[in-house]
Amino acid sequence: MAPPSEPRFRESVDRMFAKAVALMDLAPGLAEKIRVCNATYTVRFGVRLRGKIETFTGYRSVHSEHMEPVKGGIRYALAVSQDEVEALAALMTYKCALVEAPFGGSKGGLCIDPRAWDVHELEQITRRFAYELIKRDLISPSQNVPAPDMGTGAREMAWIADQYQRMHTTDINAHACVTGKPLNAGGISGRVEATGRGVQYALREFFRHPEDVARAGLSGLLDGKRAIVQGLGNVGYHAARFLSEEDGVRVIGVAEHDGGIWNPEGIDIEALRHWITANGGVQGFPGGTYLMDGAVLLEEDCDILIPAALEGVITRENAPRIRAPLIIEAANGPVTAGADHILSERGTVIIPDLYANAGGVTVSYFEWVKNLGHIRFGRMQRRQEEARHQLVVDELERLSHEMGNTWTLSPGFKERYLRGADELELVRSGLDDTMRTAYQSMREVWHGRPDVPDLRMAAYMVAIERVAASYHAKGL
Numbered sequence: 313m314a315p316p317s318e319p320r321f322r323e324s325v326d327r328m329f330a331k332a333v334a335l336m337d338l339a340p341g342l343a344e345k346i347r348v349c350n351a352t353y354t355v356r357f358g359v360r361l362r363g364k365i366e367t368f369t370g371y372r373s374v375h376s377e378h379m380e381p382v383k384g385g386i387r388y389a390l391a392v393s394q395d396e397v398e399a400l401a402a403l404m405t406y407k408c409a410l411v412e413a414p415f416g417g418s419k420g421g422l423c424i425d426p427r428a429w430d431v432h433e434l435e436q437i438t439r440r441f442a443y444e445l446i447k448r449d450l451i452s453p454s455q456n457v458p459a460p461d462m463g464t465g466a467r468e469m470a471w472i473a474d475q476y477q478r479m480h481t482t483d484i485n486a487h488a489c490v491t492g493k494p495l496n497a498g499g500i501s502g503r504v505e506a507t508g509r510g511v512q513y514a515l516r517e518f519f520r521h522p523e524d525v526a527r528a529g530l531s532g533l534l535d536g537k538r539a540i541v542q543g544l545g546n547v548g549y550h551a552a553r554f555l556s557e558e559d560g561v562r563v564i565g566v567a568e569h570d571g572g573i574w575n576p577e578g579i580d581i582e583a584l585r586h587w588i589t590a591n592g593g594v595q596g597f598p599g600g601t602y603l604m605d606g607a608v609l610l611e612e613d614c615d616i617l618i619p620a621a622l623e624g625v626i627t628r629e630n631a632p633r634i635r636a637p638l639i640i641e642a643a644n645g646p647v648t649a650g651a652d653h654i655l656s657e658r659g660t661v662i663i664p665d666l667y668a669n670a671g672g673v674t675v676s677y678f679e680w681v682k683n684l685g686h687i688r689f690g691r692m693q694r695r696q697e698e699a700r701h702q703l704v705v706d707e708l709e710r711l712s713h714e715m716g717n718t719w720t721l722s723p724g725f726k727e728r729y730l731r732g733a734d735e736l737e738l739v740r741s742g743l744d745d746t747m748r749t750a751y752q753s754m755r756e757v758w759h760g761r762p763d764v765p766d767l768r769m770a771a772y773m774v775a776i777e778r779v780a781a782s783y784h785a786k787g788l
């Protein structure tokens with residue numbers, strides 16, 4: 313939660329929204345219609361556990377239904393509140409608009425410490441929570457489609473999908489009621505890694521534009537840059553792993569819930585992740601120096617800061633001490649509105665959450681389409697692609713023959729070229745394309761108007777414009 317001097321999360325999002333609206337020319341009253349959260353449902357339910365009834369509180373917030381279904385994750389954490397869920401639902405509306413995923417915005421949360429319960433108990437709690445939401449159409453393939461967020465993953469999504477199926481036995485589209493499911497339960501390849509993969513693609517796209525890199529006071533390529541990551545969960549782990557293994561980024565610091573690890577030579581992300589799984593935290597990891605207060609790593613010298621855990625971690629209080637010239641918001645809302653102002657004035661470039669962590673909802677969209685299509689994703693595209701590739705190979709072989717076989721195609725090339733893309737490759741290329749296109753649309757606004765101060769404002773403006781256009785089209 314934000315410290316008392318900071319606005320609450322919802323207000324922080326609203327302030328950023330208001331700043332963007334001030335740069336736009338919207339019809340009277342429309343900005344307010346877009347800003348407000350349509351509805352938030354609060355549920356309290358009991359589950360008999362360990363010999364007594366435990367009462368839980370959960371939320372599902374629907375921010376905007378300008379497109380349906382609405383979409384947004386379900387978070388399990390003790391700090392979940394109505395304010396938090398509404399802020400996250402608003403971010404979902406803008407995020408979906410920015411990456412052109414045809415959804416309205418929603419979010420859910422359950423006040424629970426998932427580590428306090430065993431798997432069997434978590435299943436009981438999840439099914440009961442899902443039951444409460446399903447019976448009010450707050451989980452439904454055509455109305456509201458959740459996905460994983462902090463504290464939840466494929467396992468919880470599988471329980472939710474199964475619960476929906478039990479309650480709607482004749483719904484042929486039941487699988488599409490939730491995304492982020494395991495592969496063998498209607499999921500799609502590449503969903504687990506999608507948000508971290510999207511962070512990687514976002515950084516790659518940023519570094520393709522030397523002018524943008526220079527605005528952050530950096531130069532050169534992504535290769536060789538030093539990064540610090542906060543949170544080595546789903547998003548942080550995948551982002552850190554892909555950036556270090558595939559892009560030559562040196563991860564010199566990782567902050568986790570129990571402290572931080574510092575190693576200027578670079579941290580072995582895979583080894584650290586294994587250590588956390590085995591030991592419950594980073595303490596004792598032999599591949600770096602342990603710091604009791606992991607949050608100090610946010611202020612360390614590095615090229616790229618990747619907050620990938622919680623909202624409200626960069627505030628007015630610590631913003632003046634942040635040394636990274638480039639921040640990519642892998643988490644939702646890690647920079648408060650007050651801190652955003654300080655950092656923007658100082659010239660720190662922030663790749664905003666709306667864009668940076670949109671990989672998850674993008675691949676969720678692919679999964680939803682795959683479920684509704686009832687066909688293995690990519691099956692038809694693959695056949696077409698293989699047929700086109702066969703034409704090219706035939707033509708090259710004909711040429712080779714005409715030239716007296718002075719050159720030939722290697723069997724390895726033919727095998728790889730003819731294979732066509734599998735589901736994972738299709739998902740990754742669709743995600744890459746989405747991240748590039750969305751960056752271009754933000755960039756055009758950022759560079760095209762001298763009064764647009766930063767990428768965040770550009771992202772909000774693009775998103776708000778699209779939501780407004782959708783309301784206009786409906787005649788509102």
Ligand SMILES: NC(=O)c1ccc[n+]([C@@H]2O[C@H](COP(=O)([O-])OP(=O)(O)OC[C@H]3O[C@@H](n4cnc5c(N)ncnc54)[C@H](O)[C@@H]3O)[C@@H](O)[C@H]2O)c1
Binds near residue numbers: 544547606622
């Ligand atoms: N999972 C997704 O697909 C997805 C999509 C978009 C955005 N996000 C956002 O990304 C962020 C992280 O989500 P996730 O799914 O990776 O969650 P997760 O639960 O998998 O991981 C969160 C990690 O943060 C760590 N953490 C908790 N408190 C911390 C603290 N005080 N300091 C440092 N680390 C701490 C946890 O130990 C855990 O490793 C959230 O803001 C979420 O809304 C997630």
